Amino acid sequence: MIKPVPAGRPLALLVALLALVLSGCGGAAAPPAAQQPAASPSPAAAPAGSLLARPAYAAELAQPAEPTPTRRPLVGVRTAEPAATAAPEPPAAPDAPAAAPGKATTIPTPSPRAAGTPPRVGLQVGHWKSNELPEELARLRNNTGASYGGVSEAELNLDIASRIKPLLEAQGVVVDLIPATVPPSYDADVFVAIHADGSSRSSARGWKMATPWRASRAAQALMENVAAAYGPASGLPHDAGGVTVNMKGYYAFNYRRHVHAIARTTPGIIVELGFMTNAADRAVLFGQPDRVAGGIAQGILAYLGQRDPNDGAALLPPEYPSLRVGPGGATMRAEPRENAGVVARLRADSRVFAIDRVEGWYRVYARDVPNTPGWIREDQLVVAPPTAPGTPPAEPTSTNP
Numbered sequence: 001m002i003k004p005v006p007a008g009r010p011l012a013l014l015v016a017l018l019a020l021v022l023s024g025c026g027g028a029a030a031p032p033a034a035q036q037p038a039a040s041p042s043p044a045a046a047p048a049g050s051l052l053a054r055p056a057y058a059a060e061l062a063q064p065a066e067p068t069p070t071r072r073p074l075v076g077v078r079t080a081e082p083a084a085t086a087a088p089e090p091p092a093a094p095d096a097p098a099a100a101p102g103k104a105t106t107i108p109t110p111s112p113r114a115a116g117t118p119p120r121v122g123l124q125v126g127h128w129k130s131n132e133l134p135e136e137l138a139r140l141r142n143n144t145g146a147s148y149g150g151v152s153e154a155e156l157n158l159d160i161a162s163r164i165k166p167l168l169e170a171q172g173v174v175v176d177l178i179p180a181t182v183p184p185s186y187d188a189d190v191f192v193a194i195h196a197d198g199s200s201r202s203s204a205r206g207w208k209m210a211t212p213w214r215a216s217r218a219a220q221a222l223m224e225n226v227a228a229a230y231g232p233a234s235g236l237p238h239d240a241g242g243v244t245v246n247m248k249g250y251y252a253f254n255y256r257r258h259v260h261a262i263a264r265t266t267p268g269i270i271v272e273l274g275f276m277t278n279a280a281d282r283a284v285l286f287g288q289p290d291r292v293a294g295g296i297a298q299g300i301l302a303y304l305g306q307r308d309p310n311d312g313a314a315l316l317p318p319e320y321p322s323l324r325v326g327p328g329g330a331t332m333r334a335e336p337r338e339n340a341g342v343v344a345r346l347r348a349d350s351r352v353f354a355i356d357r358v359e360g361w362y363r364v365y366a367r368d369v370p371n372t373p374g375w376i377r378e379d380q381l382v383v384a385p386p387t388a389p390g391t392p393p394a395e396p397t398s399t400n401p
């Protein structure tokens with residue numbers, strides 16, 4: 001029914017959008033709730049197939065949702081203007097790091113955007129149609145995510161993403177609803193993977209967000225904006241310590257390994273909206289989904305409104321050399337200082353994947369230490385020779401939390 005729109009920007013879409021804009025943004029924007037006395041935040045206003053309709057939640061969700069705060073004007077709105085006045089320049093070509101002269105580089109640069117091109121946002125519905133994942137991700141086809149009381153995570157994610165979409169479109173943003181299968185090298189201004197958690201501990205609750213291991217400045221800024229909006233909008237607690245390596249190693253971020261992943265220059269984050277297995281979280285996720293969607297939309301719009309579309313360098317994730325542990329072994333520490341706690345001792349020659357660097361230290365992920373990245377002094381590492389064909393890369397196996 002809903003198919004991912006290819007990364008290209010159909011002219012017809014642009015023309016239609018500009019026509020809307022020129023005819024007055026008010027026509028496209030969602031009217032305030034006050035102008036819609038008949039509209040109710042209750043299940044009646046929910047899209048067909050709303051999770052609210054599930055009998056399992058009828059009692060739990062007997063209390064009607066609060067008036068939809070998402071109808072408030074969104075802050076940080078990137079108001080689409082006629083092309084004649086908006087006319088943003090295409091992103092400046094960034095300095096591609098360390099591409100040897102004359103040598104073919106695999107480092108792409110942000111694709112130029114034609115003047116007046118509206119921002120494009122990909123909302124990925126976590127686990128949606130995961131059975132259709134391509135061969136390269138076949139091992140994730142059975143990964144259907146969390147569930148509670150007969151509602152799958154994909155259903156919840158789809159409900160929320162479907163509510164975010166019109167909020168963004170009302171502000172002139174082109175939105176792709178993307179299933180588990182990401183279009184090849186998906187090129188957009190924002191990519192947000194929508195997920196929800198489940199736990200055997202029903203007390204586990206709260207939201208969290210992560211960027212990829214190697215995050216561009218744009219991805220960081222996107223996460224900060226979405227987090228700043230989502231917390232207050234949802235009213236859910238921040239599960240601050242809960243970010244897992246599985247989030248940072250999300251398969252859709254892994255353009256090094258997968259064709260069906262975001263482009264290197266697409267700022268991407270993964271959001272865990274809250275826990276389906278916690279009653280208080282569920283009351284918001286299922287009972288007040290417009291608060292949830294409104295928070296995400298507001299954060300995305302704030303990011304789009306404050307970014308510099310000409311700052312192509314902001315889109316480039318940092319690159320580090322391929323590294324392995326030197327002949328004397330290495331000590332992985334919790335902080336980049338000599339007296340910090342020891343996370344692990346690594347044997348000589350083991351490969352590590354660098355995710356950050358400060359003076360004299362690399363923060364790395366090591367396969368031998370599955371869940372905890374740590375810091376290693378630079379002089380305990382050597383630059384690894386090119387990997388022999390068939391050797392697994394040091395980068396952690398991509399995951400689908």
Ligand SMILES: [Zn+2]
Nearest residue numbers: 126145195401
């Ligand atoms: Zn998930």
